[in-house]
Amino acid sequence: MTEQNPLLSQNGGSTPQIPEDLAIEIRKLAHDLSNALEIIVQTSYLLSTTEMKEPASDWLRMLDGGVQKALDLNGALRNYIKTHSPS
Template sequence: MTSSPTPQIPEELALEIRRLAHELSNALEIIVQTGYLLGMAELKPPADEWLRMLESGTNKALDTNLQLREYIKRNTPH
């Protein structure tokens, strides 16, 4: 079974998606740094568990953003 090639993203659209992914990266960096600073505090339950939940969600968002950037790169004409 062969799969059909993924259509290329038009350059104008790819530029806007890249811009949005960059803005998302900036926002995620703030969350990452805030999580790091919270991790330096001696949090008591249940706040320590909330921090772990925040870190888990942040890592998923970072991974998704990376996948988005890689998808755009692979599917944009060079």
């Protein structure tokens, strides 16, 4: 006998679904993460408007790279949640 995966949707099992109660909690956490990232993004932007000497300007470039990676990961997380949770 084959066991049914409870995380699979009712549409033939082709798209794994996050159970609704977990999806709600994950959405809340993703929202809070977005808010925290917004502070980092804005701070990074404001720092970029100032003149910095070395090595601070190198650190700002490193920060900018990390900010972009975090935004990309957060976007991927939010997209996954949207795609794999009930409406």
